Amino acid sequence: MEYILEIDQLHKKYGGLTAVDHISFRIEKGHVYGILGPNGSGKSTTLGLVLNVVNPTSGTYRWFGGTVSTHDALKRIGAIIERPNFYPSMSAVQNLQLVCKIKGASPSRIDETLSLVGLLERKNSPFKTYSLGMKQRLAIASALLNEPEILILDEPTNGLDPQGIRAIRDIIKKIAEQGTTILLASHLLDEVEKVCTHVVVLRQGKMLYTGRVDEMNKNFGSVILDAEDRDRLIYFINQQNDLGSYEVGMEGIEVTLTREPDLASINKSAYEAGTILTKIVHKKQSLEDQFIELTKQNQ
Numbered sequence: 001m002e003y004i005l006e007i008d009q010l011h012k013k014y015g016g017l018t019a020v021d022h023i024s025f026r027i028e029k030g031h032v033y034g035i036l037g038p039n040g041s042g043k044s045t046t047l048g049l050v051l052n053v054v055n056p057t058s059g060t061y062r063w064f065g066g067t068v069s070t071h072d073a074l075k076r077i078g079a080i081i082e083r084p085n086f087y088p089s090m091s092a093v094q095n096l097q098l099v100c101k102i103k104g105a106s107p108s109r110i111d112e113t114l115s116l117v118g119l120l121e122r123k124n125s126p127f128k129t130y131s132l133g134m135k136q137r138l139a140i141a142s143a144l145l146n147e148p149e150i151l152i153l154d155e156p157t158n159g160l161d162p163q164g165i166r167a168i169r170d171i172i173k174k175i176a177e178q179g180t181t182i183l184l185a186s187h188l189l190d191e192v193e194k195v196c197t198h199v200v201v202l203r204q205g206k207m208l209y210t211g212r213v214d215e216m217n218k219n220f221g222s223v224i225l226d227a228e229d230r231d232r233l234i235y236f237i238n239q240q241n242d243l244g245s246y247e248v249g250m251e252g253i254e255v256t257l258t259r260e261p262d263l264a265s266i267n268k269s270a271y272e273a274g275t276i277l278t279k280i281v282h283k284k285q286s287l288e289d290q291f292i293e294l295t296k297q298n299q
């Protein structure tokens, strides 16, 4: 397996405050990873640690299988972790030419990257005339100039209007489709759900979940059942293999499902067992519910 980044028990304390608490995860080539967590959960610190701008208290990380020094690894990474700064009176092209000089990258890719972020038509306008969304897109173009193997973005859509947010998300998807691995930090579950294939959920520096976004959502939800004779219904629930634990609530008896539900077959089995259901409703937990559940359980 080819890993771009492997993080092992990374830990960061600021005085008495633990910002990142022994986290471990790996980044595989070609996927889009999201570090998801509420404000102050340690997302930016994690990015700072792997970009060598924050010193770890303990733990390790290695880039590209550990075959290169951190200095050389950083040349293969494109990162935007602070609000981008360019020369206000200079155009996008002039700013990017300067970036190429500093990075030792060829200016031949300037138009290509500007086109990718949708700024080709405005390439000669001074930076100061750009909207916030355009500034952010220019920052992405700048990070792509040296053809990085991984692009790292900290809250890439913060402060943007809905149109700007959409533009950035579409660009991220396009970059990923071209084969660049992406790691982004976000406090927005919706953003991670829309853009990322994999997620690391952080809360107070602790890692609560790591894995595929679609698997995080892979739970079969619950079914709410009710019947005139609840004792008999509970007896029935206990007899069924695909019905898990249950809770008696206002809406009826909520039963956790252990596999994809077949409501007709539950209804039929209940009838055959002498229970006439007065209610049968499938309730699927949204990713948001699960995220809240995850962060609650670990308080």
Ligand SMILES: Nc1ncnc2c1ncn2[C@@H]1O[C@H](COP(=O)(O)OP(=O)(O)OP(=O)(O)O)[C@@H](O)[C@H]1O
Binding pocket: 014, 017, 018, 019, 037, 038, 039, 040, 041, 042, 043, 044, 045, 046, 187
């Ligand atoms: N340089 C620092 N000195 C002291 N404490 C810090 C420093 N940087 C971060 N912290 C603290 O570490 C914790 C994690 O902060 P971090 O910025 O990594 O979280 P975050 O998830 O990126 O949050 P946000 O979304 O608000 O940026 C917070 O409690 C923060 O106050």
